[in-house]
Amino acid sequence: MPKVLVCDPIDQAGIDILSQVAQVDVKTGLPVEELVKVVPEYDALMIRSGTRVTQEIIEAGVQLKIIGRAGVGVDNVDVPTATRRGVIVVNSPEGNTIAAAEHAIALMLSLSRHIPDANQSVKNGQWERKKFVGTEVYKKTLGIVGLGKIGSHVAGAAKAMGMKLIAFDPFISAERADQLGCRLVDMDILMQESDYITLHIPKTPETANLINAQSLAKMKPTARIINCARGGIIDEAALAEAVKNGQIAGAALDVYANEPLGESPLTELGKEVILTPHLGASTTEAQVNVAVDVAEQIRDVLLGLPARSAVNIPGLHPDALEQLRPYLQLAETLGNLVSQLVGGRVESLNIRLQGELANNQSQPIVIAALKGLLSRALRERVNYVNASIEAQERGIRVIETRDASIRDYKGSLLLQVKGPSEEHEVTGTLLGDGEIRITTVDGFPINVPPNQHMLFTRHRDMPGIIGKIGSLLGSFNVNIASMQVGRQIVRGDAVMVLTIDDPLPEGILEEILKVPGIRDANTVML
Ligand SMILES: NC(=O)C1=CN([C@@H]2O[C@H](COP(=O)(O)OP(=O)(O)OC[C@H]3O[C@@H](n4cnc5c(N)ncnc54)[C@H](O)[C@@H]3O)[C@@H](O)[C@H]2O)C=CC1
């Protein structure tokens, strides 16, 4: 049974799902050295923001197949190392969107009405109405940095409160911003015009220290900034300084460069600064959402199925993935088959999506074909995560074409593979029930389901050959399950495809090649 290590607190609903297929150990708060020691026995890790999955941990995780982040940000995972090692990294892109957006709004209103300090004052037995006079957000300008899922939800809520919206997001179209009632501006304008600024961008090398002493100096003295995205996007020392000097009116932070926060100039400031301990995703609803979402993906991957939100495999909407899943299997099977026909090194793959398949997103299908193609050489080391990198590093040229006009089947896939000395092509399709059929080999029409043990021959179409092969296999005690011959012209060349119950015994291939009229013979294991 596979083993999953849960390193941060996650909802029981996720643990229940994982337990269907794996032994689940919950060990939260392990120091790195301890994690490096225990990780070799685990097939999967499930984490939140509390665990940093470093290169050292991933490299020690010799069995690791998947790292599941029960949340959005994967900046605490060394994704490039995971990718190189073929470890899938998944997250839950939408599970905590609402929770994080509502927390940002809560912080904005808390800042404008001094709610945390007012609450504390009443609890201390005081009644200080004058001290806590606030300001309204109505008709004030909210500057949203990052108009993705969380930023968009914040925009909707802020709009409903009558705020004016401006946004900075270089990857969002003006039409999308328009739909959300936002005016796209550059970062300088956003800093200058906003009464409130809220950050909803990932932490990347470009966004680190995006808000620094220089940019803070552009803000209005009445303006406030909220960071519910990631620590390290704001220079905390510069922010503390700006608040202290009255250069800006206040700030609310949920995330910090180092967590837990510990000693910081921010904790010494008064009611102008509100600090929460990374609570953006901490709602009952969000925790169930992300735990279930990520646990289901870990379960699927451990069962050999694709993950729907892998951050290091080409993204595909779950519905599209569901529809494409049988074709991924087809592509992988054909890749595996044709690589065995070619025999050794592969120089190029020409992949053609035909019929209705031509209208589909090709990238996952190409990756599946490459995975199949490399599986003989790399075995379980190759997967959907690293197949493209492995192919690239081996210098395999990939050419993709589409032909919607080919209507021999509803949708079919053609793979042409060139090696240094041999070149082969196969086509396959799916039947109504999703069963795979190999429909051509080197241009010869056949109709064969893939089988664990197969024999492919190329021969001259002449009487007696089929009988001879049959007797030869019989003399080696090989049981034939099915046999098919495909030809283009009578007494020209033909292919023969046999499915057999057991692997071919040693030496038999040499005997087959001696049969007059046989030009080529290959065993294939699928
Ligand atoms: N405090 C908390 O507990 C939580 C924090 N988060 C953080 O919130 C961030 C945003 O999450 P989502 O909205 O779901 O992500 P998203 O991917 O939907 O949106 C991010 C947006 O940022 C934009 N962006 C990227 N680089 C940018 C740059 N240099 N300048 C301006 N815009 C840029 C992107 O175009 C995208 O529209 C996450 O990366 C995560 O770090 C997410 C959930 C909970």
Ligand SMILES: O=C(O)C(=O)COP(=O)(O)O
């Ligand atoms: O989802 C995110 O990116 C978050 O920051 C939430 O972090 P958490 O899972 O609450 O440790």
